[in-house]
Amino acid sequence: MSIATTNPATGQVLKTFDPMTSEQVDAAIGRAAAAFDTLRRTSFGQRARWLTAAADLLDAERDQVARLMTTEMGKTLAAAKAEVTKCADAARFYAAHAEAYLADEPADAAQVGAVKAYARYRPIGPVLAVMPWNFPLWQVMRFAAPALMAGNVGLLKHASNVPQTALFLDELFRRAGFPAGAFQALLVGSDAVEPILGDPRVRAATLTGSEPAGRAIAAAAGRQIKKTVLELGGSDPFVVMPSADIALAAQVATTARCQNNGQSCIAAKRFIVHADVYDAFCDEFVARMSALKVGDPMADDTDVGPLATDRGRDTVEEQVADAVAKGARVLCGGQRGEGGGWWYPPTVVADLRPPMRMWAEEVFGPVAGLFRVTSYDEAVELANGTSYGLGANAWTTDAGEQERFAEDLDAGSVFVNGMTTSYPQLPFGGVKNSGYGRELSAHGIREFCNVKTVWVGEGKSAGAGAGAHSE
Ligand code: NAP
Numbered sequence: 001m002s003i004a005t006t007n008p009a010t011g012q013v014l015k016t017f018d019p020m021t022s023e024q025v026d027a028a029i030g031r032a033a034a035a036f037d038t039l040r041r042t043s044f045g046q047r048a049r050w051l052t053a054a055a056d057l058l059d060a061e062r063d064q065v066a067r068l069m070t071t072e073m074g075k076t077l078a079a080a081k082a083e084v085t086k087c088a089d090a091a092r093f094y095a096a097h098a099e100a101y102l103a104d105e106p107a108d109a110a111q112v113g114a115v116k117a118y119a120r121y122r123p124i125g126p127v128l129a130v131m132p133w134n135f136p137l138w139q140v141m142r143f144a145a146p147a148l149m150a151g152n153v154g155l156l157k158h159a160s161n162v163p164q165t166a167l168f169l170d171e172l173f174r175r176a177g178f179p180a181g182a183f184q185a186l187l188v189g190s191d192a193v194e195p196i197l198g199d200p201r202v203r204a205a206t207l208t209g210s211e212p213a214g215r216a217i218a219a220a221a222g223r224q225i226k227k228t229v230l231e232l233g234g235s236d237p238f239v240v241m242p243s244a245d246i247a248l249a250a251q252v253a254t255t256a257r258c259q260n261n262g263q264s265c266i267a268a269k270r271f272i273v274h275a276d277v278y279d280a281f282c283d284e285f286v287a288r289m290s291a292l293k294v295g296d297p298m299a300d301d302t303d304v305g306p307l308a309t310d311r312g313r314d315t316v317e318e319q320v321a322d323a324v325a326k327g328a329r330v331l332c333g334g335q336r337g338e339g340g341g342w343w344y345p346p347t348v349v350a351d352l353r354p355p356m357r358m359w360a361e362e363v364f365g366p367v368a369g370l371f372r373v374t375s376y377d378e379a380v381e382l383a384n385g386t387s388y389g390l391g392a393n394a395w396t397t398d399a400g401e402q403e404r405f406a407e408d409l410d411a412g413s414v415f416v417n418g419m420t421t422s423y424p425q426l427p428f429g430g431v432k433n434s435g436y437g438r439e440l441s442a443h444g445i446r447e448f449c450n451v452k453t454v455w456v457g458e459g460k461s462a463g464a465g466a467g468a469h470s471e
Contacts, residue, residue, distance in 0.1 A: 001160040003187055008074035008306040009297055009341040017163045019188050025196060031181030032126040032153045033201040038179045040123050040151040044099035047149050047178075054176035055091035058084050065137065065168060067298070072162045073133045073308040074342075075260050076297045087141040093424040094445065098149035101442040102449065116456045121449040123151035124227075125203035128196055130217060132209045133159035133308055134263045139208045139231075140169055142422070144183060146445035148173065154183040155202065159209075161309060163187055194220040204228065204448050208265075211433055229437030229447050231265070231429060233362040234390025236420060237383035238268035239405070241376070242276040244395035244417075250284035253368070256393065256419045258292060258346055261305050262366030263312070265434075266391040266413075266420045269363055272371045272379050282331070282350070282370060289346040289368065290332045306341040307365050313342040316365035323349050323356040323369075331370070360386055376401065384410040389432035391420035412438075 004016040020028070039047070058065065066080035075083075102121040109117045129143045136158065144154050158166035170185035186196070190213070197205055197220045207217045208231040221228045238256060240249050256268035273281045297305030307313040317336055324330060329350045337343025350370040352358050358369050373379045383392060392411035396402055402416045412430040413420060422428045422440060429438040437447050 001189060003160045003163050003189065005072050005164050006161060007071055007341075008308050011310070011340040011342065014071070015164065017187050019192070020186055022192075022195070025186055025188060025192065026199075028155065028181075028184050028186055029126065029196070029199050029201050032155055032184060035179045035181030036123070036125050036151075036153045039148070039153055039182050042151070044102075044149070047151070048095035048098070050173070050177040051091045051095040051145060051148060054172055054178075055088040055095070057172060057176060058088040058091070062088075065165075068164055068168065069136050069162070070297050070305070072165055073136060074297050074305040076302050076305050078300070079260060083135055083138050087137050090138075090141055090424045090440075091145045094145040094149045097442075098146065098445055101445050102150060104454075112455065113457070114455045115458050116454075118454050120452045120454050121150070121446060122452050124448055124450050126153045126155055126201055127448050128155045128157065128193070128202050128205040130157045130190075130193060130205065130207040130209060130213065131159060133162045134260060134265070136162040136165040137169070142424075142428070142439050142444070143206055143208075144169070144173070146439075147448060148178060148182060150445055150449055152448050153181065155196070156183070156185045157188055157190075157193060157196070158185060160189060190216075193217060197221055197224055197226060202226070206437075206439075206448075207231065214433075214435060227448070229429075229439065230435035231437075231439065232390075232433060232435040233364075233388060234265045234267075234430060234434050235269045235360075235362045235386045235388045236266055236391045236393060236411070237409070238271045238393040239379045239383055239395065240271070240273045240277060240281050241379070241394070241396040241398065241401060242274050243397040243401070244277065245397070246277050246280050247284060249395040250281055250288055252419050253281075253285055254288040254292070254346075257368045258289070258304050258366045261297075261307060262316075262344075262346075263308060263364050266422070268368075268393050268420070270369045270371060270383075270386075272373055272382050274379065275372050275374045278372045282348075285368070285370075286331045286348050289348055289366075292346045292366075294337060294343060294345050304346060304366055306337075306343050308342070310342050312364055313344050316344050316363060316367055319357045319361060319363055320347060320349060320367060323352060323358045326353075326356050328352050328356060328358070333367070362388065376404065380405075380408045384408075387433040388430070390430040390434035391415065393418075393420055 069080040105119040166185040173183040206229040292303040331348040333345040333347030347367040392409040394405035427438040427443040
């Protein structure tokens with residue numbers, strides 16, 4: 001994939017970039033290693049001041065950065081502005097909480113024969129962050145803010161279709177005051193990832209992206225015995241039970257499916273509806289999906305812009321065509337849009353079953369699959385019946401059912417009566433083929449830390465403990 005800004009609303013290539021040479025990459029890794037030596041010795045207070053300055057820059061430049069993102073990947077300008085604000089908020093959150101999250105954790109010293117004993121969180125070094133285009137600022141910030149606050153440094157390999165957003169991020173942290181090299185963007189293709197991971201100065205990797213990319217990066221990191229965090233795809237269920245507020249569920253379902261032009265890992269993708277309320281939900285949902293305005297993502301009244309890449313649009317089109325050829329029904333949408341951009345309308349497809357691709361695959365566009373079930377058990381079986389396990393949504397006002405869904409849905413998060421989203425205060429991540437490890441909250445900042453055991457004895461002959469027995 002060439003490194004270029006291509007406007008998805010027109011298909012026009014606006015700017016291309018030469019990939020960095022291996023010598024340039026080597027020099028960048030050298031700067032990262034040097035910056036780590038400085039950053040890991042700085043105080044939490046200093047890092048917090050720099051990260052807060054980055055948040056202030058984001059607030060001040062919100063509209064300009066938002067336009068850049070919309071130009072590069074097609075999300076609506078309103079959504080892009082909200083993304084910038086979310087990044088500033090997350091930066092401030094980690095500036096405020098990192099020190100407490102990484103405070104020493106004392107153990108009962110007497111029980112381990114010590115004067116004092118504790119776990120200390122220390123940064124591990126340069127971390128490679130391989131990131132996707134769909135939330136080109138947020139996916140990076142949710143790695144960068146905790147990483148920099150922990151004293152780690154970042155090397156960003158961003159998706160090849162958002163190079164200008166990558167360069168904005170490259171400058172952002174330096175402009176905010178972080179040492180040169182603390183956060184750098186490497187304009188390289190995916191073929192450069194394995195050699196970078198093989199460099200001993202790079203200590204770990206995090207990927208947000210597709211399952212094939214996850215397998216490739218985890219394998220390469222495994223060969224080097226380097227830790228990875230993987231945030232991969234999802235095919236989140238959205239279960240609607242008879243006690244739910246159907247109008248509200250249908251309204252949230254529409255947003256949950258079509259946010260970010262349908263290209264969110266935690267978008268609700270499979271709508272599993274109890275037979276008692278199926279017709280009511282279906283009517284309301286299809287009406288709302290049909291009413292969404294597709295158009296210029298820069299316009300204030302646009303709900304859904306183009307898909308980010310022509311290949312992505314082709315895949316969505318093929319998945320729907322496959323389902324229709326095997327007997328599924330299209331209730332709205334279902335035909336690519338006219339014009340030069342990569343348009344695909346909000347679409348609802350019913351009567352899905354194996355071996356339709358939409359049954360098992362993630363659909364990365366504004367296309368909802370609709371399923372009718374007759375019991376709680378059937379709903380859960382269907383919800384858990386894919387290889388993914390990222391988020392899950394359940395709609396029920398029955399307290400007992402709410403508790404059962406929280407327990408039974410096999411996913412990294414369960415949202416009841418609300419849309420799945422990410423918050424700095426809560427961990428984010430998946431199970432099964434949606435990946436492993438967690439971002440955000442205290443869990444996220446600790447992923448790339450050395451949890452170092454410190455044991456201090458009295459140091460006099462009467463003091464026992466050391467060497468009493470090993471392991
Ligand atoms: P992608 O093709 O996997 O790309 C993501 C990043 O990985 C890009 O920087 C890409 O570089 C790189 N990459 C791709 N193949 C690679 C390989 N074999 N080795 C090393 N690097 C590789 O993903 P996408 O299609 O752009 O993004 C959509 C996917 O991301 C969906 O599956 C979505 O669900 C998932 N996602 C997950 C989360 C989450 O938090 N769990 C969030 C957002 C998106 P190039 O651009 O140069 O190819």
